[in-house]
Amino acid sequence: MLNKRMNYGILILLCLVFFITPVFASIPLVEEDGHSPFVKIVDDLTDTVVNIKVEYEVKGNFRNYSSPFPFNDDFFKFFFPQPENQRRSVNYGSGFIFKKEGSTVYILTNNHVVGKSDNADITVTLNDKTKYDADVVGLDDKTDVAIIKIEVDKNKDIPIAPFGDSDWIEVGDWVVAIGNPFSENLRGTVTIGVVSAKGRANLNFGADSPVYQDYIQTDAAINPGNSGGPLADINGKVIGINAAISSVSGGNIGIGFAIPINIVKTIINDLIDKGYVERAYLGILPQEITPALMKSLGLENMEGVLIGKVEDDTPAERAGLKKRDVIIEFDGEPVKNLNKFRLMVASKQVGDKVSMTIIRDGKEIKKTAKLEAFPETSTASRNKSVEDDSNWLGIEVQELDSNFAQQFDLDIDEGVIIAKINVDSPAYDSNLNVGDVILEVGDEKIKDIDDYEDAVSKLEKDKAESVLLYVLTPPQFYHYVAVKVK
Structure with a gap:
């Protein structure tokens, strides 16, 4: 019996060996000259890679540890303020040459390597150890990409790094x-x-x-x-x-x-x-679809993005998009999630016409928008505070007053402000913050506290399992929040 098992084990092992061997045999671990296949790659690319040195001055009151006098305490500084002094700071990074036009050589690198280099000295060292002063050509902090340039003898042989296709590669390559x-x-x-x-x-x-x-x-x-x-x-x-x-x-x-x-x-x-990236702009505030939002909106899955707000006088408004629409297809491509959607819009050119498939009230609708240039925007700051309160959702609200609206430069005069959120309540587990303004509860628009109480009471009476709120987080973050009732 033991011999039989051993024979079966040897047979299986042999089968595995014969099956696996061709797979590994197809990967050349060494070339005909005995070297690794990576040697040629490195030989071809290394000369395109450069060292980038960024030197800049840092201002501040730096303590001089070599001084024999104990004049660094706060009391002395109060009566005898020390002059602001400077120190030279040096950062290093890498880059690679991708283009040469005449005597101008263009180098790709990261924005975080050279992006804060106002009044800084940038030095590029080629692989042959020659050094050149460099200038910033363009910066894009939204992708962390930057281009710098150097001037060389136009007859100098400069190797160029070839571009591949990053969509082609697969995990494991x-x-x-x-x-x-x-x-x-x-x-x-x-x-x-x-x-x-x-x-x-x-x-x-x-x-x-x-x-x-x-x-x-x-x-x-x-x-x-x-x-x-x-x-x-x-x-x-x-x-x-x-x-x-x-x-x-x-x-x-x-x-x-x-x-x-x-x-x-x-x-x-x-x-x-241009020195910067002019990105296409649709004019919506999109948000990720969570399991709670999927259920509240009656969606089949979490693919797509939910429109939290349509900005005035934008391509989205002119195309007829509305808040609460769900975009599931953009320019013929399925929208998988929020990050992919942002990339899809950003990859388009200003003036491009794009088709979209949206879900509105359970029905698919086609829309077309002509994209415009991205305007300057500001980001919303968020604050959270919680206190005990006893009601169905765990939220205590107050009227939206003119002082609050003026403080955050809000252009609304309707809604209620979240004043308290009860710990361990349904609202506490959601994405709500104290200071948020509730504009809608379910399908009901909220003008004041009476509207809010009526809408919530109705949903509580109907034993709703989740409540969809349309919320403004000051100063301008409009979004939906699904509160799952325990």
């Missing part, structure tokens, strides 16, 4: 990252890995986090100083700009992110011609 980790002494450092994931979004890199995110995630080592360098595919073509890492220590732990080159391609011309 080999990638090569090249850059200058930590300092220019380590320039031209090469690391190899695979594509770990695609379409990473909603990542928080601090106050300067890009608005438009669709990152390629890789385990190829990316360290400080690598920012702006190329991420290349197995064919030696650039499919991304190394941009960020996820780390608790500041060093590489195998989670790096690169901006897809296909996003970069759409903004290069604007950055060179």
